[in-house]
Amino acid sequence: MMKKIYGHLKQQLQGLLPATGKTSSLIDGLELIRRDRAARDESCIYQPAIEFIVQGEMESLTGNERLAYGEGQIMVTGIDAPCIINDIKVAADAPFLCVDLVLDLALVTEISVNMGTINLCNSHKGICVIPSTPEIADAFLRLIRLLHTPQHIEALAPLIIREIHYYLLIGEMGKYLRALATEGSHNQRVAKSVSWLRDNFLAPLEIEQLANLAHMSVSTFHRHFRKVTSFSPLQFQKRLRLYEAQRLMLVEELDGTTAAFQVGYESASQFNREYKREFGNPPQRDVDRMRVASV
Secondary structure: HHHHHHHHHHHEEEEEOOOOEEEEEEOOEEEEEEEEOOEEOOOEEOOEEEEEEEEEEEEEEEOOOOEEEOOEEEEEEEEOOOEEEEEEEEOEOOOEEEEEOOOOOOOHHHHHHOOOOOOOOOOOOOOOEEEOEEEEEEHHHHHHHHHHEEEEEHHHHHHHHHHHHHHHHHOOOHHHHHHHHHHHHHHHHHHHHHHHHHHHOOOOOHHHHHHOOOOOOOOHHHHHHHHHHEEEEEEEEHHHHHHHHHHHHHHHOHHHHHHHHHOOOOOOOHHHHHHHHHHHOOOOHHHHHHHHHHO
């Protein structure tokens, strides 16, 4: 059954994605991704999503956590998370194919109402990789097929998206997702501080302010923040700044010094040191490398 479903999924995605790229769809929150070439050392910031790998393999690094996942697996990201994509593997006749669906925490909360209580004292990692199930794979296939009949999207897409969230909730990810969506849980409180950091990463870091936002002592906040994100708060902010500086240089063609000051650095030399430590090359050389690789 699974082999047949994956055959249909690959056929659908290759038909909808004739060339490399990430494409938004007519269904809110659904993106389709195709890669025809291998890729290494790309920085990105994961956002809360359900990422279903249909073909190919990917390896990424967030903090000290290395994640490897491939065909038939799902990566569920519950929080914003800076990461480095170490490797995307493709074959000449088998491009990397992936479906990205926004994780709807409000929907998780709604579905969870009648599922009993959970232990709010435990925190869980913000990113997990799990195997798909026939039910989830079939639901994704039906969701993608809806793109061929846009007149049915408004009525049917919300039902299928709800179904996908339901199957995740009754599976091995259920306890984590419910903790993330439950007011007062450690995961939910850390997620709130992560959202604040994402929106305010240019500002000086005030650990006490973040801990107060999460209603935790500073030491407790540090412990749970690292468990959920794989970073300390300072490391998390630093990566947000570095990734944004890289984007400014690559996309908006700013020089390194200007980009450094725009993302909150007060010293260009400190920016250069931390950039090289994170990406392996000085800023300009790294940007030149990425431009050559994208040609």
